[in-house]
Amino acid sequence: xxxxxxxxxxxxxxxxxxxxxxxxxxxxxxxxxxxxxxxxxxxxxxxxxxxxxxxxxxxxxxxxxxxxxxxxxxxxxxxxxxxxxxxxxxxxxxxxxxxxxxxxxxxxxxxxxxxxxxxxxxxxxxxxxxxxxxxxxxxxxxxxxxxxxxxxxxxxxxxxxxxxxxxxxxxxxxxxxxxxxxxxxxxxxxxxxxxxxxxxxxxxxxxxxxxxxxxxxxxxxxxxxxxxxxxxxxxxxxxxxxxxxxxxxxxxxxxxxxxxxxxxxxx
Numbered sequence: 001x002x003x004x005x006x007x008x009x010x011x012x013x014x015x016x017x018x019x020x021x022x023x024x025x026x027x028x029x030x031x032x033x034x035x036x037x038x039x040x041x042x043x044x045x046x047x048x049x050x051x052x053x054x055x056x057x058x059x060x061x062x063x064x065x066x067x068x069x070x071x072x073x074x075x076x077x078x079x080x081x082x083x084x085x086x087x088x089x090x091x092x093x094x095x096x097x098x099x100x101x102x103x104x105x106x107x108x109x110x111x112x113x114x115x116x117x118x119x120x121x122x123x124x125x126x127x128x129x130x131x132x133x134x135x136x137x138x139x140x141x142x143x144x145x146x147x148x149x150x151x152x153x154x155x156x157x158x159x160x161x162x163x164x165x166x167x168x169x170x171x172x173x174x175x176x177x178x179x180x181x182x183x184x185x186x187x188x189x190x191x192x193x194x195x196x197x198x199x200x201x202x203x204x205x206x207x208x209x210x211x212x213x214x215x216x217x218x219x220x221x222x223x224x225x226x227x228x229x230x231x232x233x234x235x236x237x238x239x240x241x242x243x244x245x246x247x248x249x250x251x252x253x254x255x256x257x258x259x260x261x262x263x264x265x266x267x
Contacts, residue, residue, distance in 0.1 A: 067115035085109030
């Protein structure tokens with residue numbers, strides 16, 4: 001599937017082998033945390049926002065040894081470079097809780113430095129023609145200049161997000177998988193065996209460019225974001241979900257095993 005998968009296929013036992021390039025192969029746990037400060041915030045457009053619910057479904061995580069300076073999605077959904085870590089197991093994240101929410105599978109990777117991250121917003125095959133999984137679910141209220149907008153949103157990434165190719169001669173130039181991958185997220189990490197990879201989700205950043213006053217009044221008093229390209233607010237929330245700077249942050253915690261702790265205590 002990816003360079004990292006091929007690397008793992010060539011190994012013998014975890015912890016006792018290294019790749020032909022000298023990279024030590026490791027296993028680690030992964031978790032997501034939310035941001036309680038996003039329960040109440042002031043948006044850059046001057047809206048006072050209260051969030052009651054902010055859930056996001058993360059299908060997978062990837063780290064890359066390369067950091068593209070001006071990366072564009074032209075033909076592929078794969079970042080150029082060598083993938084240094086992967087967590088291939090989905091997790092529904094409560095983005096308003098700062099408690100660690102652990103991914104159901106362990107991650108695998110190498111000790112080489114990572115410079116970019118990816119978040120996959122899919123419940124299965126990233127290339128699937130359709131996916132009805134609710135990727136983003138939010139509920140809350142926005143206020144500005146005496147007006148109130150109680151709002152709800154449930155966003156998916158399926159046929160409702162298909163974009164026509166910019167060049168008819170290149171019918172595959174806008175694959176749906178582009179819509180499902182948030183990248184390149186800037187990171188500066190060096191992973192260690194048996195550590196913990198953490199992705200922090202800051203839901204307030206999803207709303208940076210949302211002008212709530214443009215929401216359709218149909219169905220009021222609760223204003224619902226459309227699950228498709230529609231008005232300014234609908235498009236801005238979807239763009240915020242997929243922003244590679246602001247909503248998502250990677251970090252890594254090294255954990256000492258029992259033998260290491262015993263040696264350090266004896267020194």
